[in-house]
Amino acid sequence: MTNTTQDRKPTDELRGADAMAPRTVLVTGATGKTGHRVFxxxxxxxxxxxPGSRSGGVVFDWADANTWGPALYGADAAYVAYYPDLAAPGSEDAMRLFGSVAAANGVRRIVLLSGRGEPEAARAESALRETCPDLTVVRSAFFAQNFSEGAMVEGVLAGTVAFPGADTAEPWLDVGDLADVVVHALTEDGHAGQTYELTGPRLLTFGEVTAELSRATGREIHYAPVSGAQYAQTLTQYGMPMPEAEWLAGLFTTLLDGHNASTTDGVKRVLGREPRDFAEFARDAAAAGDWHV
Known part of the structure; x- marks a missing residue:
């Protein structure tokens, strides 16, 4: 997919959402991988x-729309990270309803986390834009931190990362770069109505990723390609219901079919610098003890 970022508008033509910096920002998923960094x-x-979360002081639960209004009340901006994923069934309706609730509460600036190359996610973006025309969308590549904080960390610790990626190359994005872009879009002018595709600076296959992890940790870490069906079965062993496991494995298989095997300049366009390389992430994570056995 090509970078869909539009050219910035001159300052005197900025939309209403850029009129002033936000006073109060609601961060949904504030305890999550992206949310806590944005917070x-x-x-x-x-x-x-x-900070909105299912169990925090500000209760926000995507599964309970009754929590949305109280969490949004008094805020004038929001970072939206939809759970389980913007490509999941029901996300389009959820975004349409959330947009209505946000507009009713006077929220004028929203930054939405989306997936790169996900048609279902794009439809959910459009549903939210119906009530928030100044919406800023950040479409992200796969996170580098999936190997240190997410589903693949156990594989790194065990020495074998099993995932349905085959030889497809992916431009792994450091979550810190994503958080920097989100905060910039929330607090600076010029981002209303924009869509940014964010990637890391280079493409890496899973084999190349595990080679970088091996160098950073000083241990041999290998990649084991598996089918979507095999990965779904693995997810059920961790307690995930089979329908959800099959949907998630199918999503990963689709995203890693090669159509996202390209880099973009989204990070540089917003931040004025290059994104962090995967090798730098791996060195820092190893030094922090993220993979201490």
Whole structure:
């Protein structure tokens, strides 16, 4: 997919959402992989942040629309990270309803986390844009941190990463870069109505990824390609219901069919610098003890 980022508008033509910096920002999924980084960066900037989560002080649950209004009340901006995924069944309706609730509560600036090369996610983006025309969308490649904080960390620790990726190359994105882009879009002018595709600086196959992880950890880590059906079966062994496991494995298989095997300049367009390389992520994660056995 090509980079769909539009050219910035001149300052005197910026939309209403760029009129002033937000006073209060709701961060959905504030304890999650992207949410907690966005939260910390906003706090460091002195922004008043409302951390929304299913069990926190500000209750926000995607499965319970009754929690959305109270969490949004008094906020004028929001970071939206939909669970389980913007490509999941029901996400389009959820985004349409969330947009209505946000508009009713006066939220004028929204940054939405989306997936790169996901047609279902694009439809959900459009549903939210119906009530939030100034929506900023960040479409992300696979996260590098999936190997240190996500589903693949156990494979790294065990020495074998099993995943349905075959020889497909992916432009792995550091989540810190994504969080920086999100915070910039939430707090700076010029991003209303934009769509940014975010990737890392180079393409790496799973075999090349595990080679980088081996160098960073000083241990032999191998990649074991599996089919979508095999991966779904593995997920059920961790307690995931089979229908959900099959859907997730199918999504991964589709995303890693080669159509996303390209890099973009999205990070540089927003931040004015190159994105972090996977090797740098791996060295830092190893130094932090993320893979200490």
């Amino acid at each position: 910390e960066r906003l706090v460091a900037r002195g922004v008043r942040v409302r």
